Amino acid sequence: MKFTREDIDTQELDRRRALYGPLTAAVRDLVDATIRTEVDEAVIREVQATVVAATAKLRAEQIDGGFGMRFTADGESIAWGNAGIGLRNAIAPPLVIVSDDAGLHWTEVTLGAAYEGPPGLVHGGICALVMDHLLGTTASSIEPRFTGTLTLRYRRGTPLGPLRAEARIDRNEGRKTVVVGTLSDADGVTVEAEGIFIGPPTPTE
Numbered sequence: 385m386k387f388t389r390e391d392i393d394t395q396e397l398d399r400r401r402a403l404y405g406p407l408t409a410a411v412r413d414l415v416d417a418t419i420r421t422e423v424d425e426a427v428i429r430e431v432q433a434t435v436v437a438a439t440a441k442l443r444a445e446q447i448d449g450g451f452g453m454r455f456t457a458d459g460e461s462i463a464w465g466n467a468g469i470g471l472r473n474a475i476a477p478p479l480v481i482v483s484d485d486a487g488l489h490w491t492e493v494t495l496g497a498a499y500e501g502p503p504g505l506v507h508g509g510i511c512a513l514v515m516d517h518l519l520g521t522t523a524s525s526i527e528p529r530f531t532g533t534l535t536l537r538y539r540r541g542t543p544l545g546p547l548r549a550e551a552r553i554d555r556n557e558g559r560k561t562v563v564v565g566t567l568s569d570a571d572g573v574t575v576e577a578e579g580i581f582i583g584p585p586t587p588t589e
């Protein structure tokens with residue numbers, strides 16, 4: 385697994401956030417526009433050439449493989465390629481997860497046309513992505529935990545648009561943390577989730 389240290393201070397981290405964040409937002413917008421456009425054929429071809437040229441510019445210097453997970457000297461994580469939260473990943477919704485002192489974790493996110501499954505509804509796999517990431521972050525609030533089992537009950541279709549997901553730890557059983565959560569629209573719960581998240585063995589195990 386690719387965990388590396390990034391020797392940069394907060395100011396440099398902020399500078400990079402301000403540089404890459406808007407690029408990612410522009411690409412995310414391009415994805416949405418590509419799905420929904422009704423422009424003429426000639427414009428589609430022209431835009432395709434522009435996008436290909438832009439991609440070639442970015443490819444001039446690339447890292448090998450995925451972005452990995454990097455940490456600053458202050459312990460701040462930089463998971464910018466992550467499919468759920470990645471600042472440099474236009475596929476990520478992106479999720480911004482917050483928590484309170486009582487251990488509730490939640491995220492409010494608007495999922496648009498790029499996340500559609502059944503017409504007008506969020507793809508079931510995308511619901512799973514949101515819940516996996518939120519529940520995993522909740523489970524990892526004390527120490528890192530991997531998803532072992534994720535169980536979802538899709539109670540009704542989740543409409544595209546603004547959504548809220550919540551999670552909390554149900555119980556800890558040694559290396560296992562059981563987390564429960566929900567995904568909701570304005571009318572209530574659409575998906576119920578339960579996950580078993582597992583930490584690395586302790587040295588004595």
Ligand SMILES: CCCCC/C=C\C/C=C\C/C=C\C/C=C\CCCC(=O)SCCNC(=O)CCNC(=O)[C@H](O)C(C)(C)COP(=O)(O)OP(=O)(O)OC[C@H]1O[C@@H](n2cnc3c(N)ncnc32)[C@H](O)[C@@H]1OP(=O)(O)O
Pocket residue numbers: 453463466469516517518519520521524527528529530531532533558559560580582583584585
């Ligand atoms: C922000 C970036 C996020 C990146 C996440 C990466 C790493 C985490 C780092 C930081 C965390 C920060 C934020 C987290 C945010 C999101 C989390 C997303 C998480 C993921 O997206 S992660 C990708 C998908 N995930 C995998 O890729 C796992 C593949 N798999 C394995 O790596 C092993 O399979 C493992 C480790 C699961 C277990 O392996 P093991 O050898 O340690 O387990 P072992 O056999 O010793 O069992 C010990 C006890 O767990 C029970 N047990 C075993 N397996 C189970 C299972 N699957 N379900 C339910 N219970 C299970 C046994 O029954 C026994 O229970 P008991 O003690 O009661 O008998």
